[in-house]
Amino acid sequence: MLIHVGDERNGKIDRYLAAALSTIAGALNAVGFLMARSFTANMTGNVSAFADEVAQGSWRSSLSFLILLALFIGGAALAAAFVTFGEQRGIRSIYAAAIAAEGVAVLALGLLLSASVGISNMALVxxxxxxxxxxxxxxxxxxRSRVRTTHVSGMATDIGIGLAAVIMPGRSRDAALPKLGLHVLTLSAFALGGVAGALLYGFIDTWFFTLAGCCLLAIALPGVLRGCQFPRSR
Structure with a gap:
């Protein structure tokens, strides 16, 4: 799931990846909102909120939304640099290692919160x-951009385009069906993850983050170990 890249992947591997990581992303997004009243995967909403605050002259409030956008972009840039570094050196497990790093970060956050260490809402989100x-x-x-686990607006758009391709007569129907299925699965997993995250948070409170971090590590570590055993040739 986190070893094969681009054309090496098939639809089944992409579906597993989308289902697993979109579920966790949806759960983290929902719990972040419950705790701090701010979405962490919805950059469209954050940009809109930033613009609204600026229009009202609330410069200080607008800055928080701009910071969240900058951190999301920074996380993406960090991942891209990390992956590029690994790819250039033929490190087959580099993608799995990046998700493992995410798991460690979320796990550490959960342990800190469960130990009653004071973390501001802004730091959390x-x-x-x-x-x-x-x-x-x-x-x-x-x-290669087939799976985007937090890109809900884009997925909804792709579902609409895919439905049109399936409904309209033509040769594009067969090619559109697998893509449509992947996008529907991703969006559904994100939504179900949000529901599950909210319910779990109600039962186990901030230990939810510890559980989420362990789930990410469970997804990533097999790829890390497999990549170490079978390095990619340069």
Whole structure:
């Protein structure tokens, strides 16, 4: 799931990747909103909120939304640089290692919160925005943009385009069906993850982040180990 890149991948691997990581992304996004009233995967909403605050003259409030956008972009840039570094050196496990790093960050956040260490709401959503940007970049790069785990607006648009291709007569129908299925799965997993995250947070409170970090590590570590055993030739 986190070893094969681009054309090496098939639809089944992409679906596993989309289902697993979109579910976790949706859960983190929902819990971040419940705790801090701010979305960490919804950059469209954050840009709109920034513009609204600026229009009202609330410069100080607008800055927080701009920071979240910058952290999301920074996470994506960090992931891209990390992946490029690994690809240039033939490190087959580089994508899995990036998701493992995300898992460590979320796990550490969960342990700090569960230990009652004081973390401001801004710091919480800032960390989550950073890891969401990282995750979205990793899935985009490994799948050559077929899978984007936090890009809900884009997925909804792609679903609309795919439905039109399926409904309208022509040869594009067969090619559109697998893409449509992938986008529907990704969007559904994100939504179900949000529901599951909210419910889990109600039961286990901030230990949710510890659980989410462990899930990310469970997804990533097999790829890390497999990549170490079978390095990619340069």
């Amino acid at each position: 800032g960390i989550l925005s950073l890891v969401m940007g990282l995750q979205n970049a990793v899935t985009s790069l490994i799948s």
